[in-house]
Amino acid sequence: MVWKATLEVCVSNADTALPVFLDRESGVPLAVQLADALRASAATGHLRGGDRLPSTRALADRLGVSRTVTSAAYEQLHAEGWIAGRHGSGTYVTTSPPGDVPAHGTVFGEVREPVELLDLTPGTPWAEGLDRAAWRRAWRAAADTAPLVRVQRAGVPEYRAAIGEHLLRHRGLAVGTDSVLATGGTTAAVVELAGAVLEPGDVVAVEEPGYQRAVQAFGAAGVRVTGVPVDDEGLRPEAVPAGVRAVYCSPAHQYPMGSRMSASRRVELVERARAEQLLIIEDDYDGELRFDVAPLPLLAALAPDVVVHLGTTSKILTPTLGAGWMVAPPEVTAAVLTYRDRTGTRPSPAGQRVLVELARHGDLGRHLRKLRRELSERRSMLVAALRDGGVRVLGDDAGAHLVVLFTSAAVERERLAEAEARGIRLDGLARHFAGTPSAHGVAIGYAGCSRDALHDALDTLVGLLR
Structure with a gap:
């Protein structure tokens, strides 16, 4: 027999009705059903958070x-951190509940701890290395700037100037x-190029x-893509099809294989x-x-x-x-700005303001020097452990990830599953x-975790990848 009861809950001095379904014929205890419903x-x-039960x-x-049923359900939710009691006031939903909702059938009284995985996937920066004092100072200074009156489609002028200086100092590009x-990042820029410069049906080699x-992003804009193979010298220009x-x-650090395009291939x-009047889109994501x-x-x-x-x-x-x-070339820049005007889009100025302040006080340059040193040492530690264990490593001495090859797709799937299990x-x-x-x-990323965590995982990694 399944029946429904309406539960009145006090929410900011107003009553909110929540339906609760309980099934006496189910093999799941009533206390578990009630806890599941409230959870x-x-x-x-x-x-x-703050609602009174x-x-x-x-x-x-x-x-x-x-x-007994309601007391047991409350005890379970209290143990999990979903609710808390206030002396003389009642029982309230907490403001910070845990993330995963246990499925029906969980043994009552058993609290499943989430499995914390060491994330060694690429793409995560070394954010813990940011100087927090400099970070706070930059945000405070950015907040002191006057609010914008008009949308700046091209980006905050100070940000564009700071990027020009950054490119000259760190990438040798004088602009x-x-x-x-300004953009919202490389993927956001690709979306804009697909909408502003390319036409549906155009073909892009990737x-x-x-x-x-x-x-x-190209596909969403109706642009077709064709794959071009890469090797230890990067993309193979002769394999780019006509049309x-x-x-x-x-080219600076091919993603994900980690090679660098040779000078001859660049030419x-x-x-x-x-x-052939082609447009080259150079993604310099970690150059x-x-x-x-x-x-x-x-x-x-x-x-x-x-x-x-x-x-x-x-x-x-x-x-x-x-x-x-x-x-970009002037005609591309003009097309992107027209696209932004037409669509009403533009990158958020808040992050641009913070970058300006980091650059203004020299904090950006200091962080980059520290970042290169840290990631170089991490890479050396990881490569040495893998090679000592007989594991071949691919990728230039650059970036924040490296690659280890397997013999088959089946081995790849097995190793991924085994790694997660460990x-x-x-x-x-x-x-x-x-x-x-x-x-x-x-592909193994080595920037997102702590150095100690990476060091502690070396033996396990070598055992998995050998």
């Missing part, structure tokens, strides 16, 4: 059950402020494997772009992070007439800022292919 209401927002006696009367557009968010409208690549790609030698010149420095250069703060600082940049989350190469994967393995 689900809290998880979905029907119950909120009825007493166990009052609730038992309303539901037609014994007080004027007018050539720099690295295979490559950055799948860019692939999805494409643009080529999207990451070959630029010559093809000029001869500042090179540890062995000076990086090769940017494609944008070699051919500013055919290259759109994209960069982001999410890998060198934090995604919190939501700030990136685009340097408390480590790795990133399989399969998801980085738009088509059928031609390489199998894992």
Whole structure:
């Protein structure tokens, strides 16, 4: 027999009715059913932090059950942190409930602790290395600037100037402020290019494997993509098919395989772009992070007439800022600004203001120096452990991830599952292919966790990957 009872809950001095369904014929104890119902209401927002629940006696009367049932349900929710009692006041929903909702069938009295995985997937920055005093100072200074009166589609002028200085100092690219557009990051910039410059049905050549968010952004705009293989010298220009409208690549540190496009291939790609009127989209997502030698010149420095250069703060600082940049030929810049006017979009100025303050006080430069040193040492530690264990490592001495290859897709799946079972989350190469994967393995990020956690995981990693 299933019956429904309506539970009146005091919410800010107003009564809110919440339905509670209990099934006496179910094999699940009534106390567990009640706890599940209240927990689900809290998880979905029907119950909120500060809402007062009825007493166990009052609730038992309303539901037609014994007080033992309601008391047991409250005890379980209290143990899990969903509710708390206030002396002389009653029982209230907490403001910070746990994340996962246990499924029906959980043994009453058993509190399942969430499994904490060491996340070694690439793409996470070394945010813990940010100088918190400098971080707070930059936000306070950014807040002291006058509110904008008009939307600045191209970005905050001070931000564009700061990025111009950053590109000159750290990437060897000399550009004027007018050539720099603020963006929301590299993926956001790809979305804008797909909408502003490309047409539905155009074909863009992308690295295979490559950055799948860019692939999805092109596809969402009706732009077709075709994969171009990469090797230890980066994208192969001779494999770019005829008739494409643009080529999207990451020449400084190919994602995810970690190679650097050779100088000869850069020249070959630029010559093809000029001869065939192609647009090269250069994703320089972590080009500042090179540890062995000076990086090769940017494609944008070699051919500013055919290259759109994209960069982001999410890998060198934090995604919190939501700030990136685009340097493009004048006709592309004009098209993007027109697109922003037409769609009413523009990157948020808040993160731009913070970056300006970090750069103004020299904190950006200091952080980059510290970041390179830290990631270089982490990479050396990880590579040494893997190679000592007989594991071959791919990828240049750069960035915040490296690659280990496997012999098959089945081995990749097995190793990913085994790693998770042993408390480590790795990133399989399969998801980085738009088509059928031609390489199998894992990409290992080493920036997002603490150095101690990375060190403690080395023996497990070597055992998994050997």
